Amino acid sequence: MFDRVWTGAHLCTMDGPPEDPLGIVEDGAIAAKDGRIAWIGRRRDLPGRAAQATECHGAWILPGLVDCHTHLVFAGDRAAEFEQRLAGASYEAIARAGGGILSTVRATRAAGEDALLREAEPRLVGLMAEGVTTVEIKSGYGLSLEAELAQLRVARRLAAEHPVEVATTLLAAHAVPPEFAGRRAEYARHVAEEILPAAAASGLADAVDAFCERIAFTPEETEMVFEAARAAGLPVKLHADQLSDGGGAALAARHGALSADHLEYANPEGLAAMARAGSVAVLLPGAFHFLREERRPDIGAMRAAGLRMAVATDLNPGSSPALSLLLMLNLACTLFRLTVAEALLGVTRHAAAALGLSDRGRLAPGLRCDLALYRIGRPAELCYWMGGNPCTGRVLAGRG
Structure with missing residues (x-):
């Protein structure tokens, strides 16, 4: 029976x-x-x-839908920066002036775990109401050992208190915190040698991510973090080629990454390498739309390579304040020209693969x-x- x-x-x-x-x-x-x-x-x-x-x-x-790329646990918002961008300021200019990710870092560090939980819950409940049963939650707004672990603990609490599966990802290599200003490589080493091993030992992280971009970390610094992840037995993911072609797709492929995400500037060779490595391309049309970008991911090259494509919200306060995975389906089709089948596979089967979860999707x-x-x-x-x-x-x- x-x-x-x-x-x-x-x-x-x-x-x-x-x-x-x-x-x-x-x-x-x-x-x-x-x-x-x-x-x-x-x-x-x-x-x-x-x-x-x-x-x-x-x-x-x-x-059950899978949102395979979110930054769901954070404090505050960046609506003021939204106004600045409407007035002509670029994402990079705001970040270099001390805004962007670092403004959310300040708010997140100042909030206690209970406050972070209260702010995150409505975002999670909204995704669940659309049919999401698995969600990935990244850290990356703490950028210190204790603050990063606090974000991951809140993610685990969300899973314990709500009927949803949560996959946690350590994204300490998201930006350089103020206390390491001008010492980017030193901070990357701190992530690799201190923060990442502690997150692994605590069992709070299911995977490791990094932001490889000209306003974030170099390929060499990213590889340092990835080597530490391998030593800790954790799979890796990568924010890659969002603002420029920095070879992120190929780097992700070399390290057998579960996924490389964004990929607006990724070249066909890097995308083909990802396909051969079994990595998944995670498309984030919310960020593309919100930042008013013009360079679309090369969907044709992805199709030609047989690269699996996932779709996610990239829910975060700065570049994709997207509370709806269903809306991302529409944007993936209208902005990136995915077919209905590609989009729906992107929030189910391929999204699960982007998290290394073969038991769902x-x-x-x-x-x-x-x-x-x-x-x-x-x-x-x-x-x-x-x-x-x-x-x-x-x-x-x-x-x-």
Whole structure:
């Protein structure tokens, strides 16, 4: 006997052949046992019974959505900088003048963990309401040993207090803190030798990220951090080629990164290297839109290389104050010209791969029973509507 079944639903399994990548099953059913999918197929073929049955009345079921790139835990906002950019100031100019990331660092350091938790909760709950069941949360607004660990502790608390899976990423190599002004390489060494080992030893970090860019860290400094991550047994990710072609995509590939994210300026050779390495390209259309960038990621080169593409909010106060993953689906299609199938795979199967999570992102026997239910007429509506939320239910490990 199954623990639970959902019947009368149309399914987007994200597990189909190239001609049907969404793997659609009409008038389908899903059965769960011990938190995992035990059976999936057409309703008429459903074997056995279940302790609990839910009739879905024609709803569409997708794997629970995965937001694979967020900076969700922070204090304050940067609305004043938004006004400055509207008046003509660039993102780089604001950062070099002491604004940008460092302004959020000051606010985050001043806030206690309880305050950070209270500010983060509404952001997380909003994502969950859209069908998100797994979310990545980065640090990077502490930039000191204790403040970075505090952000990661808050991320763990969010997972403990809400029905959602949280993957944590140490992003101490996000910017140079004020106390290391003019000593960027020394701070990168501090991250590699002090902050990263402490985060690994505490069990607070699931992965390590770095910002490799002309306003952040050089490839050589990034590699120092990545070597320390390897020594600690942690996988790596990379903010790469957002503002310039710094060879970030190729660097990520050399280190077997789970993903490289942004990639507006990445060259085709670097993208092909990522594909060969098995890395995922995480597209962040919210930042592209909010910063009014003009250089789009080379989607054609990604397709040609067979590079998996994920889509995420990049939820952060400075460059992507995006509270909706569903809106990112629309922006990925309209701004980056993704197809509906590419966008939906980008917030399910490929987003899970960007976090190294092979047990979710698809509807298939043996995987976690993480589901998102939507009252829509066809899957394209999730990419089509701008605003609104058609999510009518969310299931986490067979519960919900």
